[in-house]
Amino acid sequence: MSGTTSALTPPSYAVVPDRHPEAPAPGELLGSHYGQCFGCGTGQPHGLHLEARAGEGLRVSAEFTVREVHQGAPGLAHGGVLATALDETLGSLNWLLRAIAVTGRLETDFKLPVPVGSVLHLEAEIKAVAGRKIYSTATGRIGGPEGPVAVRADALFIQVKVEHFIDNGRSEEINAAMNDPDQVRRARAFEVNP
Numbered sequence: 721m722s723g724t725t726s727a728l729t730p731p732s733y734a735v736v737p738d739r740h741p742e743a744p745a746p747g748e749l750l751g752s753h754y755g756q757c758f759g760c761g762t763g764q765p766h767g768l769h770l771e772a773r774a775g776e777g778l779r780v781s782a783e784f785t786v787r788e789v790h791q792g793a794p795g796l797a798h799g800g801v802l803a804t805a806l807d808e809t810l811g812s813l814n815w816l817l818r819a820i821a822v823t824g825r826l827e828t829d830f831k832l833p834v835p836v837g838s839v840l841h842l843e844a845e846i847k848a849v850a851g852r853k854i855y856s857t858a859t860g861r862i863g864g865p866e867g868p869v870a871v872r873a874d875a876l877f878i879q880v881k882v883e884h885f886i887d888n889g890r891s892e893e894i895n896a897a898m899n900d901p902d903q904v905r906r907a908r909a910f911e912v913n914p
């Protein structure tokens with residue numbers, strides 16, 4: 721059974737937002753926003769190493785290969801890891817708006833078991849925006865980009881100011897990120913689109 725709570729239904733005053741004119745072009749790889757991100761960081765040996773690509777309109781696609789370190793049951797991906805893959809893909813959508821936003825709510829349906837070695841083909845789309853709230857949805861397919869849907873999610877992201885990270889993150893990592901001599905990497909660590 722699948723469904724969604726009213727918290728994930730856009731209100732009547734919600735609008736379909738415009739893609740930002742400087743959003744990455746369709747087909748462009750978004751790259752990791754932070755090396756230590758569990759979803760996309762290349763500096764996380766057991767992370768998902770998820771690679772997202774801008775799509776047309778308000779869409780992104782991504783791929784994630786399930787490895788042994790991602791197991792829950794023998795030979796199968798852990799559900800929380802799959803939810804992370806959905807969350808990360810949905811999060812990368814906000815680049816298309818050049819908005820800084822964090823996940824407020826994520827509702828996930830697990831429809832098929834996902835074996836180790838599978839490539840999860842993810843697609844996500846922004847459906848609507850209402851004030852600071854961004855409503856989006858995602859699917860993850862196995863057996864190819866046109867394969868059956870194994871997992872899906874609806875999400876609500878909330879736009880925040882960069883202070884959300886600076887004020888709440890542990891000071892060691894915040895200071896390291898803020899002192900990064902690479903200006904683009906410094907900005908992206910806080911999910912600010914360069």
Ligand SMILES: CCCCCCCC(=O)SCCNC(=O)CCNC(=O)[C@H](O)C(C)(C)COP(=O)(O)OP(=O)(O)OC[C@H]1O[C@@H](n2cnc3c(N)ncnc32)[C@H](O)[C@@H]1OP(=O)(O)O
Pocket residue numbers: 727753759807808809810811812821822823824825851852853876878880911
């Ligand atoms: C490229 C980037 C990839 C990143 C991918 C990964 C993304 C993530 O995982 S981010 C990390 C996980 N998320 C977090 O840590 C967020 C933790 N939560 C918070 O910091 C806060 O609760 C936060 C910022 C979401 C909202 O707090 P605050 O800014 O005070 O806003 P608040 O006034 O409570 O809510 C704003 C609106 O959102 C709604 N809202 C907030 N949370 C929820 C929720 N869980 N469910 C439904 N509605 C919600 C509120 O009802 C309110 O609606 P309205 O404007 O209609 O009154």
